[in-house]
Amino acid sequence: DTEVTQTPKHLVMGMTNKKSLKCEQHMGHRAMYWYKQKAKKPPELMFVYSYEKLSINESVPSRFSPECPNSSLLNLHLHALQPEDSALYLCASSQESRTGAGYTFGSGTRLTVV
Amino acid sequence: GESVGLHLPTLSVQEGDNSIINCAYSNSASDYFIWYKQESGKGPQFIIDIRSNMDKRQGQRVTVLLNKTVKHLSLQIAATQPGDSAVYFCAERTSGAGSYQLTFGKGTKLSVIP
Numbered sequence: 001d002t003e004v005t006q007t008p009k010h011l012v013m014g015m016t017n018k019k020s021l022k023c024e025q026h027m028g029h030r031a032m033y034w035y036k037q038k039a040k041k042p043p044e045l046m047f048v049y050s051y052e053k054l055s056i057n058e059s060v061p062s063r064f065s066p067e068c069p070n071s072s073l074l075n076l077h078l079h080a081l082q083p084e085d086s087a088l089y090l091c092a093s094s095q096e097s098r099t100g101a102g103y104t105f106g107s108g109t110r111l112t113v114v
Numbered sequence: 115g116e117s118v119g120l121h122l123p124t125l126s127v128q129e130g131d132n133s134i135i136n137c138a139y140s141n142s143a144s145d146y147f148i149w150y151k152q153e154s155g156k157g158p159q160f161i162i163d164i165r166s167n168m169d170k171r172q173g174q175r176v177t178v179l180l181n182k183t184v185k186h187l188s189l190q191i192a193a194t195q196p197g198d199s200a201v202y203f204c205a206e207r208t209s210g211a212g213s214y215q216l217t218f219g220k221g222t223k224l225s226v227i228p
Contacts, residue, residue, distance in 0.1 A: 042221050045215055092216075094214070105150075110155075
């Protein structure tokens with residue numbers, strides 16, 4: 001299995017809702033990432049998990065809460081989001097190898113906040 | 115020709131011609147540089163990477179050139195095909211806080227004219 005699987009593919013939520021985005025990989029990668037991508041812009045790093053521990057949080061608002069239950073799963077819990085949080089949320093994983101980049105991205109969750 | 119729009123530079127090429135997509139990077143400490151292709155509604159797809167101690171690397175129909183003196187990266191696509199139409203991002207990998215992170219450049223939209 002050489003894929004990163006993200007669910008759901010599309011999500012519409014109200015500003016008072018609580019929802020979660022899910023990401024799964026079975027490549028044995030020990031680093032997992034959340035990126036946010038607005039239309040016509042590059043992906044922007046939100047969080048990095050390395051060996052199931054949060055190692056980088058790029059000053060993301062607390063209404064986004066990541067969780068890494070095990071080495072294959074990564075969640076992003078959403079609460080009280082704003083319309084400007086509407087974007088494509090991408091998950092990625094990598095080997096964190098010193099000999100290669102080896103990142104694999106999922107297809108993303110298209111989030112719309114109404 | 116190449117044009118810069120409000121958000122995303124666009125490169126239009128005739129099918130069968132060669133394409134050159136350019137990228138300027140910022141961090142001299144980056145150890146890998148990677149090119150990604152992103153089609154509409156999909157996540158970034160790995161094309162080719164190059165380690166910082168190299169200046170050229172070739173793949174199937176693609177070549178990446180790295181000029182560290184001017185912090186410039188380019189992707190050359192030979193015999194461009196309609197299926198190459200997509201947005202292309204360069205990315206640089208840096209290490210910090212015990213893990214690696216990937217930072218994306220602005221992106222270029224490649225349109226192939228049949």
